[in-house]
Amino acid sequence: MTYTYCGSSGLQLPRISLGLWHNFGDTDRFDVAADIVKYAFDNGITHFDLANNYGPPAGSAEVNFGRMLKTTLAGHRDELVISTKAGHLMWPGPYGDGGSRKYLIGSLDQSLRRMGLEYVDIFYSHRYDPQTPIEETMQALIDVVKQGKALYAGISKYPVAEAEKAYKLLAAQHVPCLVNQDRYSLLSRHVESGVLDAAERNGVGFVAFSPLAQGLLSAKYLNGIPSDSRAAKPHGFLQREQVTEEIVKKVAQLNELALRRGQTLAEMAIAWLLKDARVTSVIVGASSVEQLKQNIGAVNNATFTSEELEQIG
Numbered sequence: 001m002t003y004t005y006c007g008s009s010g011l012q013l014p015r016i017s018l019g020l021w022h023n024f025g026d027t028d029r030f031d032v033a034a035d036i037v038k039y040a041f042d043n044g045i046t047h048f049d050l051a052n053n054y055g056p057p058a059g060s061a062e063v064n065f066g067r068m069l070k071t072t073l074a075g076h077r078d079e080l081v082i083s084t085k086a087g088h089l090m091w092p093g094p095y096g097d098g099g100s101r102k103y104l105i106g107s108l109d110q111s112l113r114r115m116g117l118e119y120v121d122i123f124y125s126h127r128y129d130p131q132t133p134i135e136e137t138m139q140a141l142i143d144v145v146k147q148g149k150a151l152y153a154g155i156s157k158y159p160v161a162e163a164e165k166a167y168k169l170l171a172a173q174h175v176p177c178l179v180n181q182d183r184y185s186l187l188s189r190h191v192e193s194g195v196l197d198a199a200e201r202n203g204v205g206f207v208a209f210s211p212l213a214q215g216l217l218s219a220k221y222l223n224g225i226p227s228d229s230r231a232a233k234p235h236g237f238l239q240r241e242q243v244t245e246e247i248v249k250k251v252a253q254l255n256e257l258a259l260r261r262g263q264t265l266a267e268m269a270i271a272w273l274l275k276d277a278r279v280t281s282v283i284v285g286a287s288s289v290e291q292l293k294q295n296i297g298a299v300n301n302a303t304f305t306s307e308e309l310e311q312i313g
């Protein structure tokens with residue numbers, strides 16, 4: 001594994017991080033999940049990305065990760081960067097969703113209890129909430145850092161203008177934004193129009209989520225929807241309808257190119273993100289150790305010829 005500084009901070013992140021959005025909830029096998037986390041750590045993945053609502057049920061990924069911290073990962077707290085977030089619906093009523101100070105601080109306290117931690121390394125505002133003044137959301141991040149409940153602050157999925165505003169508000173109170181986390185893959189390129197450049201300009205790191213477009217950027221959907229895939233699972237965020245003929249056609253072309261490069265499509269899709277120095281880390285998901293092993297292999301060939309880049313488009 002290689003590590004790189006996150007923006008202009010002193011914190012290094014592994015180029016590949018592990019996300020616990022799917023596959024780590026109570027609907028999943030704990031032993032499989034623990035093996036994936038163990039394999040990750042043994043292979044240099046020090047950064048684990050969680051959120052209050054990961055599961056299902058919401059909260060269970062944090063509970064399960066907390067169990068792993070006491071077993072598989074026991075004694076290694078200072079070698080780990082643990083992230084969590086609040087911003088999406090977590091509990092009923094007006095205080096369990098959005099960007100209010102009430103929600104963010106209450107939620108972080110709950111996350112710490114679920115994981116059995118005194119602090120997380122990174123606490124994110126999980127989404128921009130247009131109903132809450134951005135000053136209030138940022139002040140909540142600043143205060144949890146100053147209280148020692150989080151070491152760094154981050155934002156996720158903010159439109160570029162609001163991200164710039166967030167960077168300025170955080171920097172003004174000496175809690176610089178560590179990182180911006182957004183969706184980025186061969187099939188989802190919106191961050192190329194401003195988000196990546198703004199992060200770089202402000203000394204903020206960038207981590208890419210859903211690098212495989214939830215599995216679409218692998219060979220698995222080329223001949224239908226396998227029964228054990230995310231698109232087939234009732235709680236999977238990837239819906240069957242998203243596996244369209246048009247996507248499968250595009251993926252088949254990318255798959256050809258990956259094979260010519262001597263990589264699997266999953267490896268090539270991750271490598272394509274890693275080639276960009278503005279991308280600090282790529283947060284992969286995995287439902288098996290085998291998948292994670294393959295995904296980590298992406299670091300072995302992350303250079304592309306200009307012809308290959310032209311073909312990718």
Ligand SMILES: NC(=O)c1ccc[n+]([C@@H]2O[C@H](COP(=O)([O-])OP(=O)(O)OC[C@H]3O[C@@H](n4cnc5c(N)ncnc54)[C@H](OP(=O)(O)O)[C@@H]3O)[C@@H](O)[C@H]2O)c1
Nearest residue numbers: 019020021209210211212213214215218229230266285291
């Ligand atoms: N900030 C945010 O709002 C936000 C949103 C989404 C995600 N995230 C973060 O990003 C992380 C990653 O997101 P993601 O899970 O969507 O990432 P992803 O890497 O795009 O998709 C992961 C899924 O793809 C399949 N897969 C992985 N490796 C494979 C391989 N080598 N070959 C074939 N299939 C493979 C598996 O699904 P199967 O079940 O089909 O095997 C796996 O669960 C999340 O866990 C979370 O931490 C953040």
